[in-house]
Amino acid sequence: MLTTLLLVPIVTAIALLLGFGNRSWAKASALVQLALTLFVWSGYDQTLGGYQFVSASEPLFAGLDLRFSLGVDGLSLLLLLLTGLVTVAAVWMSPKIEKRANLFDGSVLLISAGAAGAFLAKDAFFMYAFHELALIPTFLLIGYWGSGERQNVAWKVTIFLAVGSIVLLAGLVDLYLAIPAALRSFDLQKLQEVAAQHLIPATAQVRPWLLLTAGFGILISLFPFHSWAAPAYASAPTPVAMLHSGVLKKFGLYGIIRLVVPFLPEAFKQPVWGNCTAQDLLLGLLLCNILYIGLVTIAQRKLDYVIGYSSVMHMGYVFLGIASMNLIGLSGACLLMFSHGLSVAALFAVSGAIREREGSLNFERLGGAAKAVPYLAICFALATFASIGLPGFSNFASETLVFFGGFQNGASTFLKTATILALWGVVISAVYMLRAYKAVFLGEKTTAAAKWTDLDGSARFALAALPLALLLAGFFPQYFLGYLKPTLEAALR
Amino acid sequence: MFAPITLEILVLVLGFALLLAESFSNAPSKRALPKIALFVLAWVFAFSFFTAPAPDTVEPGSFWNFYSASPISMMFKRIALLTTMGVLVMSLDYESTLAKFIPSSRPGAGTGEFYILPLFTCAGLMLMASATDLVMAFAALELVTISFYVQVAYMRSNSASLEAGIKYLILGALSTGFFVYGLTWVFGLTGETHFDKVALKLAALENSDTAILFALLLVLVGLGFKVAAVPFQSWVPDVYQGAPTPVTAFLSVGSKAAGFLLLLRVLEPFLGVSSIQPKVLAVLGTMAGATLIYGNLAALPQNNLKRLLAYSSIGHAGYLLLAVASVGATVTGFGAVGTTIGFYLFAYLLMTVLGFLVLTAVSTQTKGEEIQHFNGLSKRSPFLAFALLVAMSSLAGVPLTAGFYGKFLVFAHAVNAQLWVLVGLGVVTVGAGFYYYLRVVAAMYWYEPTDTAPIHVSSLSKAVMALLVVCIFVFGVNPRPILSALQGAPAKVAAAH
Numbered sequence: 008m009l010t011t012l013l014l015v016p017i018v019t020a021i022a023l024l025l026g027f028g029n030r031s032w033a034k035a036s037a038l039v040q041l042a043l044t045l046f047v048w049s050g051y052d053q054t055l056g057g058y059q060f061v062s063a064s065e066p067l068f069a070g071l072d073l074r075f076s077l078g079v080d081g082l083s084l085l086l087l088l089l090t091g092l093v094t095v096a097a098v099w100m101s102p103k104i105e106k107r108a109n110l111f112d113g114s115v116l117l118i119s120a121g122a123a124g125a126f127l128a129k130d131a132f133f134m135y136a137f138h139e140l141a142l143i144p145t146f147l148l149i150g151y152w153g154s155g156e157r158q159n160v161a162w163k164v165t166i167f168l169a170v171g172s173i174v175l176l177a178g179l180v181d182l183y184l185a186i187p188a189a190l191r192s193f194d195l196q197k198l199q200e201v202a203a204q205h206l207i208p209a210t211a212q213v214r215p216w217l218l219l220t221a222g223f224g225i226l227i228s229l230f231p232f233h234s235w236a237a238p239a240y241a242s243a244p245t246p247v248a249m250l251h252s253g254v255l256k257k258f259g260l261y262g263i264i265r266l267v268v269p270f271l272p273e274a275f276k277q278p279v280w281g282n283c284t285a286q287d288l289l290l291g292l293l294l295c296n297i298l299y300i301g302l303v304t305i306a307q308r309k310l311d312y313v314i315g316y317s318s319v320m321h322m323g324y325v326f327l328g329i330a331s332m333n334l335i336g337l338s339g340a341c342l343l344m345f346s347h348g349l350s351v352a353a354l355f356a357v358s359g360a361i362r363e364r365e366g367s368l369n370f371e372r373l374g375g376a377a378k379a380v381p382y383l384a385i386c387f388a389l390a391t392f393a394s395i396g397l398p399g400f401s402n403f404a405s406e407t408l409v410f411f412g413g414f415q416n417g418a419s420t421f422l423k424t425a426t427i428l429a430l431w432g433v434v435i436s437a438v439y440m441l442r443a444y445k446a447v448f449l450g451e452k453t454t455a456a457a458k459w460t461d462l463d464g465s466a467r468f469a470l471a472a473l474p475l476a477l478l479l480a481g482f483f484p485q486y487f488l489g490y491l492k493p494t495l496e497a498a499l500r
Numbered sequence: 501m502f503a504p505i506t507l508e509i510l511v512l513v514l515g516f517a518l519l520l521a522e523s524f525s526n527a528p529s530k531r532a533l534p535k536i537a538l539f540v541l542a543w544v545f546a547f548s549f550f551t552a553p554a555p556d557t558v559e560p561g562s563f564w565n566f567y568s569a570s571p572i573s574m575m576f577k578r579i580a581l582l583t584t585m586g587v588l589v590m591s592l593d594y595e596s597t598l599a600k601f602i603p604s605s606r607p608g609a610g611t612g613e614f615y616i617l618p619l620f621t622c623a624g625l626m627l628m629a630s631a632t633d634l635v636m637a638f639a640a641l642e643l644v645t646i647s648f649y650v651q652v653a654y655m656r657s658n659s660a661s662l663e664a665g666i667k668y669l670i671l672g673a674l675s676t677g678f679f680v681y682g683l684t685w686v687f688g689l690t691g692e693t694h695f696d697k698v699a700l701k702l703a704a705l706e707n708s709d710t711a712i713l714f715a716l717l718l719v720l721v722g723l724g725f726k727v728a729a730v731p732f733q734s735w736v737p738d739v740y741q742g743a744p745t746p747v748t749a750f751l752s753v754g755s756k757a758a759g760f761l762l763l764l765r766v767l768e769p770f771l772g773v774s775s776i777q778p779k780v781l782a783v784l785g786t787m788a789g790a791t792l793i794y795g796n797l798a799a800l801p802q803n804n805l806k807r808l809l810a811y812s813s814i815g816h817a818g819y820l821l822l823a824v825a826s827v828g829a830t831v832t833g834f835g836a837v838g839t840t841i842g843f844y845l846f847a848y849l850l851m852t853v854l855g856f857l858v859l860t861a862v863s864t865q866t867k868g869e870e871i872q873h874f875n876g877l878s879k880r881s882p883f884l885a886f887a888l889l890v891a892m893s894s895l896a897g898v899p900l901t902a903g904f905y906g907k908f909l910v911f912a913h914a915v916n917a918q919l920w921v922l923v924g925l926g927v928v929t930v931g932a933g934f935y936y937y938l939r940v941v942a943a944m945y946w947y948e949p950t951d952t953a954p955i956h957v958s959s960l961s962k963a964v965m966a967l968l969v970v971c972i973f974v975f976g977v978n979p980r981p982i983l984s985a986l987q988g989a990p991a992k993v994a995a996a997h
Contacts, residue, residue: 024886026882064978065980066980067978067979067980067983068835068979068980068983069835069983069984069987070835071835075977075978107878107879110878110945132908135899136899136900136904137899137900138899139898139899139900140899140900142898143889143893143898143938143941146938146941146942147941147945147946150942150945150946151945151946158942158946161942162935162938165934165938166931166934166935169896169930169931169934170927170928170930170931172899173897173911173926173927173930173931174927176908176911177911177915177923177927180911180912180915180916181915184915184916
């Protein structure tokens, strides 16, 4: 089942790259991927929890528990659903490609397949490997079909991600070697049980913690490793920006929750520099993400940069939920990964659609778009409200949980202070998102906008699915949290 | 079941038979020679799976004392055979360029040996893989090197090829001198030439650390040249660029594989001397770090793809040396360092041969080896562009390709040995590697071609390329077949710890 789910986009992508088919193949593949995801979701027994639909190969190394194995639990299921929804929207919202359309669509599917593979893998090695499946397609897509300084940006993002991955690899091996020899494994399910025994001495946890946080941090655009992210999203073609900021970036957070939280909980309380603990370090960095990048976002004059930087900023909240290291905070972080993925993908979808019509996303050249393209405007408004954290959207539910997590019993003074400071980020994001909405959609219609056509046909459904899912999860967060709870409890054991 | 030595004998006999046939034949086209050679080598490769396993211990004083058929030796023999086959396929594509630089009254005259000499190199590589005796190792190494001297300088009216030949000859002879001098020191210290006995004697020696270190230093100079380790790398760029492309590929894979296998074998006795082990590892670590930095950073500004691959070859020697420098740490689940190096070299074989195949095909038609000659290749020939994309991704170390497993194992060993400075350098050089390998990809996919004529590739080359692409992915997901072939039985190198 899961193998099929993984193979559908890969096989379609290969067929497209070999020159067969056209965009309708990519659309079909995305739909099948989403349908299979929903099928797995419905087949997953939530009362049982843990990994299900497990399949595993023989060990690939003599003497090393490394297998090609797939499986899903509540957390990976949620992110798989995110992947499915965003992929469908991304394929439908892809701009019209004149030259080598198949290469474009195939590469987009490969990015989606890489993300899906990373979430499906039940083996830490393949979780890592699949994530990088997206690297080369991204390089090709941004460099050839991107806008603005596309080639410089393509280089920057590729080298950032490559270096991040290799730091991550060193951290992965270091963590593996910190586990007593008899229990070593790459299997995430076994690792969960091993982690619960707390066998790594507290002082030995710091180095792998630093390596893994730096490695994942580069992929997530944690301050000060964030500089690649906003230009990359701004330059990337619409589906790439949607998949990268919406889905792929969540891989790093997923990895932290899978590996860092269960194995290295003591590291958070260990000093890394003088009296500064690892938790303090993380809090300091995430505050930079929220407040500093928040202010940077306000200063942007182009829609794509506003969304790009806002995406970097929101990663700070997820990190805040993780830094609190309790069930409430982590649940909030996980739900926020899902919610942010959907909302930012919707925002990039609309901004990409406007770029396709106008050719520029400069605020000076835009205005009154709500009259010209009301459907896009409504979708953008919904995603904007979600992104700000308006009640009713799941972003609100998750951010609330994150903030509650920061005030749990036993929270350090700095954690509480950081949470209070982070609350101001909500104000900041309201400022820049509403200003952006006003600049683009409100006011008098520009002359160019008069000629625009609104989104039509099936693309409307593909795009609307994103804010609808946000509303659904916003009204029934308990349903989704129920899926997350067993995984997170196991991680915190 | 065959005795393993049959394989080498077959290759040598094939070489001599073809040489004779060539000298008595009047046929203007020499294309039959490499085709026959390919056919026979394929059979020899198949035979290699049906050889009788050699006994672990050989009677002292018996004739076969110098010869080992351990799994790792057999694996390196196969690497040698596959590389040679790849090189022969490339030489077929290279025919037109070659003929241009061999002035002669009749077309094709004087090109025959070009297809036959690789067979002798191959035999030398295979013998070296099995050598367990210093003299045997040296003789095999010279068979390889001397046949390379001729091949590098083969295009006799091309000044670049001649320049490469002279450089390779002089530096090669010099390094051989160092190597032999080192061997005589080893012999002088121990009175033995068999590796196992040398190891026993060296470990028993007292108060001779300086002499042992001196011997090791001389050997390292000699082998450092063969594997292109800094500071003995200066010949690589010019020789790689000047030599005929198939020979460059052969040098890059064959010479490196043989050099590393020999390095592991020779190091083993020295590492057994506990009093000097930290010093030996420090020297190796320094060489690894310098090689990583030099190879990868110097590759950044290169515009000639052959030259770029030469620097990348130095860079890969750095990763391999990084694994060698980790040899002192306790073994973990990642297997012995010898296995890692074997796998890395196998992956390197796949991706380098693939890269050079595409380079040969493109450069014969675009008349150039600069990166700009690959501009827009994805439009002219999507298949070639994709093949080169796979080769470059694998060389850069993108996961799910064979090249990544090699890097993963190397980094795993280095982290295990706590070589944090070298791991840090490795992170930087991998980043650099992504830049210079992907420059080729960018040229192929981002830019427009200046000439849109499709590039013709023979169906044999196409089939080989497709096979290599598939192998890179298959072994990138499941490296088990290669690893278990290397680990088959407790290999000699595995005992280094």
